[in-house]
Amino acid sequence: MDSGPQRKLALAGFINQLGTAAFLAxxxxxxxxxxxxxxxxxGLGLGVAGxxxxxxxxxxxxxxxxHGPRGIYLITLLIQALSMLSLLFAHSLWSFVLAVTVTDLAGSSGGAARGPMIRRFGxxxxxxxxxxxRSVAMLAGTFGAMAAGAVVQIDTDTAYRALILGNALTFIGCAAVMCRVPKLEPLPSPVETGRWIALKDKPYVMxxxxxxxxxIQSEVLSYALPLWVVLRTDAPRWxxxxxxxVNTVMVVLLQIRTSRGVxxxxxxxxxxRRAGLVFVLGMSVIAMASGxxxxxxxxxxxxGVAVHTVGxxxxxxxxxxLRFRLAPAHAQGQYSGVFGMGMGLCYVVxxxxLGLLCVTWGTPGWLLMGGVFVVVGVAMPYVIRWAGRSRETADAPA
Structure with missing residues (x-):
């Protein structure tokens, strides 16, 4: 596989995530x-949009x-650029809600369209x-967060508007890079395949x-830990x-190495399953920091942070x-959409x-949340075997 498209996808993702991280912050x-x-x-506007x-x-x-993933992805990037520019002219609740909702709709659509390109170019x-x-996205997110920090420190209308404009430009920059990625033709689907096969695939949905x-583990360090540090420990806020x-450096340096053999x-x-066990260990350690x-x-x-990051x-x-392996080649986009919905619900919940369990309940809540991760990790291999059996049955001759 030519590495050129891979490098261009990575560069486009870096540009996109750089602006998105700064915007979200x-x-x-x-x-x-x-x-x-x-x-x-x-809160209402962002919740509705999400x-x-x-x-x-x-x-x-x-x-x-x-119809091919690249064209759909380019359309979503242009929509995001326009909706982001429209946010500069939002002066009421409903204009704000409309702008961020269209941005989220296009962003979710873009993630689904990008999935088939990752699978086929990979x-x-x-x-x-x-x-x-993922390592590239983490690095971009770090730089985006630094840009957001500078804007928050300046704290003027002009600074905030400049960041919004910059985010709109990153969508255009991402689209410019994607125009240089080879076009992928749609893969033929079996004649008997229904339209919404991903939603009917019970093992995949499970x-x-x-x-x-x-x-939810990804929000433990970005959401629960800061509140824990400030409200329930004597550790300095820095x-x-x-x-x-620490989390970012470990992901950037170790994610590729960790994925070998998986x-x-x-x-x-x-x-x-190992991750679930490590999460409860890391969260137990973090919980010990109170008092x-x-x-x-x-x-x-x-x-605790280092252990959690290993998980x-x-x-x-x-x-x-599993996101790609359990999805048929001709329906990677649709399955990516289902996968994205699962991750999206995670960020909503x-x-x-985490506020209730880890911050309000304290140590017992940290342990309970870690226990949930253990249960999910133990259950996952059974779901994978179920998915394997269902695919063997579907592929068996009549």
Whole structure:
């Protein structure tokens, strides 16, 4: 497989994630400072956009399967650029909601359309390629967060508007790179295949449900830990930045290496099962930081963050292998849409769930959430075997 398309996909993803990360970190403040919405209105608007955005992935993925993924992806990038520019002219709740909702709809659609390109350009090394893309996205997210921090520090209307404009330009830049990626023709589908086969694939849907629960782990360090540090420990607040830095460096350096050997359903199931066990260990360590001196809390939580990140490396390797392996080649876009819906639901549920368990309940909540990850990890290999049997039955001669 020619590595040229892989490099271009990675570059386009870096540009896209750079702007998106900066935007997501500042959009609440933009709505408060520039659009002059109330805190409740901001939460309502972003919540509506997030939920509505979940519905777009499956039909957009189906279009990508039938008409080619690159063209659909380019359309979604241009829509995001326009909707982001429209946010500069939002002066009411409904104009803000419309802009962010269209952005989320197009973003979800773009993720589904990008999936088939990752699968087909990845060739026989999809796990390695997808891990590389995750490392690139993490690096871009870090730079985006730094840009957001600078804007928040300046804290003027002009600074926030400049960031919005910059994010719109990243969509255009991403589209410019994608125009240089070779066009992929749709793959023929079996005659007897129905239109919405991904939603009818019960083993895959169960995999998405369990995996969506497991992806809540990605919010443990970005959402629960900062609140835990500030509200329930004596650790200095700068530790939040250090924890994110440790997590980012480990993912960038180790994700590709961790993914080696995670090929096939059995290996992926084992990786996710190990991840569940590691998560409960890491979260148990983090929970021990409450009620101890600040420097002890920092030491304890550094260990906990590192252990948790090891679990996230294994989970990502297994999850992203199964995302593509369990989906038929001719319907990668539609299946990517279902997968994206599972991850989207995770991000909708995670803040409230982690806030209740890890922050409000304290140590018992950390242990309970870790126990949920263990249960999901143990269940995953059984779902994978179910998926394997269903595919063998479907492929068997009549």
């Amino acid at each position: 500042t959009v609440p403040l933009y709505a408060l400072r520039v659009v002059h919405l109330s805190l409740g209105q901001v 939920v509505v955005g979940l519905i777009a992935g499956i039909p957009a993925g189906h279009l990508a399967d039938r 060739g026989d090394e999809v796990p390695k390629f997808r891990s590389y893309l 995999f998405v449900v369990l995996d969506g629960i497991m992806w 530790f939040v930045g250090l924890a994110i830095a 090929t096939g359903g059995t290996a992926a199931g084992r990786a996710i 101890v001196p600040g420097w002890v809390a920092v030491t304890i939580m550094i260990v 996230s490396l294994w989970h990502a390797a297994g999850s992203l292998e 995670a803040p409230s769930l």
